[in-house]
Amino acid sequence: MTAQRIDGKALAARLQETVAARTAGLGATQGLRPGLAVVLVGSDPASQVYVRSKRRRTAEAGMQSFAHELPEDTGEAALLELIARLNTDPAVHGVLVQLPLPAHIDPMRVLAAIDPAKDVDGFHVVNAGRLATGQPGLVPCTPLGCMMLLRERHADLSGLHAVVLGRSNIVGKPMAQLLLAENCTVTVVHSRSRDLPMLCRQADILVAAVGRPELVRGDWIRPGATVIDVGINRVVRPDGTARLIGDVAFDEAAAVAGAITPVPGGVGPMTIACLLANTLIASCRQAGLPDPDLTPAPGA
Ligand SMILES: NC(=O)C1=CN([C@@H]2O[C@H](COP(=O)(O)OP(=O)(O)OC[C@H]3O[C@@H](n4cnc5c(N)ncnc54)[C@H](OP(=O)(O)O)[C@@H]3O)[C@@H](O)[C@H]2O)C=CC1
Numbered sequence: 001m002t003a004q005r006i007d008g009k010a011l012a013a014r015l016q017e018t019v020a021a022r023t024a025g026l027g028a029t030q031g032l033r034p035g036l037a038v039v040l041v042g043s044d045p046a047s048q049v050y051v052r053s054k055r056r057r058t059a060e061a062g063m064q065s066f067a068h069e070l071p072e073d074t075g076e077a078a079l080l081e082l083i084a085r086l087n088t089d090p091a092v093h094g095v096l097v098q099l100p101l102p103a104h105i106d107p108m109r110v111l112a113a114i115d116p117a118k119d120v121d122g123f124h125v126v127n128a129g130r131l132a133t134g135q136p137g138l139v140p141c142t143p144l145g146c147m148m149l150l151r152e153r154h155a156d157l158s159g160l161h162a163v164v165l166g167r168s169n170i171v172g173k174p175m176a177q178l179l180l181a182e183n184c185t186v187t188v189v190h191s192r193s194r195d196l197p198m199l200c201r202q203a204d205i206l207v208a209a210v211g212r213p214e215l216v217r218g219d220w221i222r223p224g225a226t227v228i229d230v231g232i233n234r235v236v237r238p239d240g241t242a243r244l245i246g247d248v249a250f251d252e253a254a255a256v257a258g259a260i261t262p263v264p265g266g267v268g269p270m271t272i273a274c275l276l277a278n279t280l281i282a283s284c285r286q287a288g289l290p291d292p293d294l295t296p297a298p299g300a
């Protein structure tokens with residue numbers, strides 16, 4: 001394999017270490033303990049894995065973790081009432097409602113009900129609008145983590161051609177905005193785009209966030225390009241065991257790329273670490289304090 005493996009697990013641990021140190025400092029100097037409320041509606045197995053991981057990391061960082069588990073048949077009104085309570089609870093600085101929600105609940109209405117100052121997912125239209133217009137707000141965790149992974153290899157992204165596969169509100173679109181803000185030339189690809197291999201081969205930076213296992217092949221990669229694989233696809237082997245693979249055919253791509261993130265162990269851990277970083281930022285802003293310096297601790 002020629003590509004440098006960008007180790008998201010190691011970078012996430014370094015970021016988590018910085019967040020924990022800043023959190024301890026806040027406690028000591030301000031008596032402030034950041035609190036994150038995670039709301040899970042129903043019992044989707046994957047969501048339960050992610051929510052457990054988020055809660056564990058929150059506690060490890062020295063923050064307060066508030067768990068809210070609601071039954072699958074919870075009405076939209078009851079969920080909105082809980083969110084209203086969390087919005088006004090001074091011990092809660094971040095509110096995350098785990099997606100997907102059960103079909104009878106409108107996610108746009110639920111996300112719109114979260115106080116933008118506590119929207120640590122960065123999904124609220126106010127935060128999406130602030131990002132789109134270059135104003136300070138809360139940035140979605142996965143794209144934020146992807147930018148930190150890119151900085152492990154590129155001190156300056158100016159002028160590079162970035163191709164983003166996917167245009168969702170939670171990954172593709174904010175990802176494109178962040179790359180644009182770093183002066184990349186950005187192409188956003190989606191299901192109606194034509195000649196994906198040709199488009200991908202133009203990329204110095206390729207971010208795959210489509211949810212299609214191994215869609216991106218090795219010959220779609222420009223030699224030396226940096227590949228960030230956001231995809232998390234749970235596939236079942238013939239023997240019945242499940243495994244995670246990304247949107248990129250890792251082995252083929254690694255033989256061509258200059259650097260690549262693995263799945264698992266790449267973007268996923270960064271999403272969680274950035275959630276904690278957003279909670280710390282939100283708590284500082286709510287206390288009228290300057291944003292903390294979240295430069296990840298130096299690597300080993
Ligand atoms: N690691 C992490 O922390 C996270 C990982 N993920 C993973 O990232 C992936 C994307 O998630 P999410 O953004 O929510 O996905 P969505 O399903 O919301 O969006 C998928 C996007 O990919 C596009 N797309 C789908 N198929 C193709 C195709 N064949 N060619 C080109 N474009 C295509 C869609 O196009 P169109 O708009 O035209 O429909 C859409 O824009 C998933 O695998 C998800 O599991 C997501 C969040 C966090």
Ligand SMILES: Nc1nc(=O)c2c([nH]1)NC[C@@H]1CN(c3ccc(C(=O)N[C@@H](CCC(=O)O)C(=O)O)cc3)C=[N+]21
Pocket residue numbers: 049050053096097098099100121141232244263264265266267268269271272
């Ligand atoms: N309100 C909301 N915010 C989210 O940020 C959100 C969400 N809902 N719904 C689901 C997606 C998905 N997501 C992941 C987080 C961590 C890993 C992660 O840590 N993955 C590990 C593997 C974990 C495993 O073993 O499954 C890895 O990639 O190394 C993956 C996916 C956040 N999401």
